[in-house]
Amino acid sequence: MRSTTRAAPAALILSLSLLAVAGPALRPQGAWAEPVPATGATVTTLAPPTEKVVLTVTGRIGVTNAPGAARFDAAMLAALPRHSFRTSTIWTGGVETFSGVELQTLLDRLGVSDGTLKITAINEYSVQIPVAEVQAGGALLADLRDGKPMAVRDKGPIWLVYPYDSDAEFRNEVIYSRSVWQVDRVEVLP
Structure with missing residues (x-):
């Protein structure tokens, strides 16, 4: 039986590293789709209106x-x-x-x-x-x-x-x- 205990921490570290880099790209930057400087990715959603x-x-x-x-x-x-x-x-x-x-x-x-x-x-x-x-x-x-x-x-x-x-x-x-x-x-x- 093969142990995965060593692979799990490595995978977790890799996942967290990717999230740290891509995380800001997943959040709207104000109300607009804005380039995220660290990744170059863009957000393609717009905040909903709160008034008329x-x-x-x-x-x-x-x-x-x-x-x-x-x-x-x-x-x-x-x-x-x-x-x-x-x-x-x-x-x-x-x-x-x-x-x-x-x-x-x-x-x-x-x-x-x-x-x-x-x-x-x-x-x-x-x-x-x-x-x-x-x-x-x-x-x-x-x-x-x-x-x-x-x-x-x-x-x-x-x-x-x-x-x-x-x-x-x-x-x-x-x-x-x-x-x-x-x-x-x-x-x-x-």
Whole structure:
């Protein structure tokens, strides 16, 4: 009969060593899938919202917190890397400051690299934007206007805006039609 008493401690030490290295990769790093520096692994889950959901992303996404969806409350969106710009719009008077999450940042965090986005407002108005046309420094999912949250009656809680004043490429009918206010859903289509 062969003894396994010596093999058991070695196996246990190996298991604990692997857990020590991989363990951090098994825990969410904040609300997002983040690379774990020691291992390079990523977490592909998103913490669930604790408040009222303001944005739901479905379709071909790699990070979720509900079956087939990534659901965000206002605090979750506020925790993402933020961007701001000052611009005028054809719907409002004067130059205002818009702050929020760049659409490209949201797509990157959810593992979206191709397809078409169907962006829909509370009133069911929707547009489609090819993912290939989304760029950093462009579309912003703004949740603040001049530092204040936007109410539904003021085009909120999320308004997809562009830095219209920064470049003529953002001042055309296609971009204006994509500037959806009262956004509450994004579906990533093939």
